[in-house]
Amino acid sequence: MSTLSDNALPADTDAPSSPVHLNAVAGPGQPDPSPALEELYRGFERELLVPLWTEIGDLMPGHPRSAATPHLWRWNRLLALADRAGDLVPVGRGGERRAIALANPTLGGRPFATPTLWAAIQYLLPGEDAPEHRHTQHAFRFVVEGEGVWTVVGGDPVPMNRGDFLPQSGWNWHAHHNAANRPMAWIDGLDIPFQYYTEQQFFEFGREAISDAERITPDRSRSQQLWGHPGVRPVAFTEPTSATPLLNYRWVHTDAALRDQLDLAAAGYPGVVEPGHAAVRYINPTTGGDVLPTIRTQAHRITTGTTTAPRREVGSSVYQVFDGSGVVTVGEHRWSVTRGDLFVVPSWAELSVTGEASASDSDSGALDLFQFGDAPIFAALHGHREQITTTGGQQ
Numbered sequence: 318m319s320t321l322s323d324n325a326l327p328a329d330t331d332a333p334s335s336p337v338h339l340n341a342v343a344g345p346g347q348p349d350p351s352p353a354l355e356e357l358y359r360g361f362e363r364e365l366l367v368p369l370w371t372e373i374g375d376l377m378p379g380h381p382r383s384a385a386t387p388h389l390w391r392w393n394r395l396l397a398l399a400d401r402a403g404d405l406v407p408v409g410r411g412g413e414r415r416a417i418a419l420a421n422p423t424l425g426g427r428p429f430a431t432p433t434l435w436a437a438i439q440y441l442l443p444g445e446d447a448p449e450h451r452h453t454q455h456a457f458r459f460v461v462e463g464e465g466v467w468t469v470v471g472g473d474p475v476p477m478n479r480g481d482f483l484p485q486s487g488w489n490w491h492a493h494h495n496a497a498n499r500p501m502a503w504i505d506g507l508d509i510p511f512q513y514y515t516e517q518q519f520f521e522f523g524r525e526a527i528s529d530a531e532r533i534t535p536d537r538s539r540s541q542q543l544w545g546h547p548g549v550r551p552v553a554f555t556e557p558t559s560a561t562p563l564l565n566y567r568w569v570h571t572d573a574a575l576r577d578q579l580d581l582a583a584a585g586y587p588g589v590v591e592p593g594h595a596a597v598r599y600i601n602p603t604t605g606g607d608v609l610p611t612i613r614t615q616a617h618r619i620t621t622g623t624t625t626a627p628r629r630e631v632g633s634s635v636y637q638v639f640d641g642s643g644v645v646t647v648g649e650h651r652w653s654v655t656r657g658d659l660f661v662v663p664s665w666a667e668l669s670v671t672g673e674a675s676a677s678d679s680d681s682g683a684l685d686l687f688q689f690g691d692a693p694i695f696a697a698l699h700g701h702r703e704q705i706t707t708t709g710g711q712q
């Protein structure tokens with residue numbers, strides 16, 4: 318009778334040590350440990366093979382189990398360190414940006430907030446320029462405080478003010494210049510980890526300096542003049558585009574939309590996500606879909622005393638507190654949060670938020686949150702799921 322040892326391949330003594338390590342352990346669904354099984358596993362290791370039966374629980378879990386961890390970063394600590402970086406770190410060709418990324422504690426120290434998303438604080442001193450470049454990564458800026466920086470996207474100077482959301486799809490030239498007499502900080506969100514893991518990145522340096530014609534400081538970008546009017550679009554441009562042509566979404570519009578939802582709810586009309594929780598999604602005006610192919614962005618307003626229904630979804634998100642205060646629960650983690658704080662919600666982690674804002678810490682009198690997540694990736698692949706726990710059960 319043939320046995321494994323009769324047919325065993327000789328060990329390749331010149332081969333580097335294998336990264337595959339297998340242990341024969343007793344357990345449900347596992348073969349009984351034996352010297353012959355151990356020998357089989359050594360053969361797998363030599364030939365760089367891994368059997369499904371030792372991996373299935375990790376590779377094919379019953380539901381998403383994220384490598385990322387819920388985590389909170391305090392804005393005041395980020396800002397202090399970014400300010401110090403302003404003293405020590407120049408902005409110029411090569412480093413490109415004074416951007417400092419959130420590193421999720423369980424993603425190996427990489428600058429990844431989640432397995433798909435980059436989130437960073439960027440800091441620009443008075444008079445400074447961040448040089449022009451372009452990359453395939455889709456990006457946006459969101460401004461929690463300050464003003465005086467213009468981002469120049471495709472030659473269009475775009476003002477950045479508190480509450481503004483500025484998307485910029487991949488492969489567009491962009492630079493920044495600070496025309497104010499104060500430093501300015503904002504957050505950048507990109508799909509850098511997603512493009513890194515899926516190996517699709519391209520990058521090019523642009524001009525060393527923007528032109529004088531681009532160094533102007535208009536109140537409105539040309540893109541806003543063309544696309545920033547509710548409910549209408551230019552007839553000269555009727556083709557859908559894969560990303561939004563509107564380069565800045567002004568806070569005045571977002572604020573009014575959230576306020577109107579709550580006013581309608583108070584009058585007995587539908588519109589809010591749930592009682593006390595208004596939300597809007599930033600959309601591409603040519604399609605009605607998400608602003609960027611890989612990133613969904615939304616703004617939430619949660620009234621004082623409201624606790625949102627626990628909710629989880631496939632894919633990860635990063636939130637920033639735009640205004641107000643409250644308590645956030647993500648899985649087993651629970652934090653009190655205030656203006657500027659950032660937190661991560663990994664895939665399938667349950668999120669619930671309680672509004673605790675007052676007139677003294679919030680212009681709207683409510684807790685306002687900015688959210689960005691990777692849902693469009695999963696929606697495109699028909700892999701998006703969400704689960705909301707209501708008092709009557711799950712829906």
Ligand SMILES: [Fe+2]
Pocket residue numbers: 450451452456491
């Ligand atoms: Fe960039």
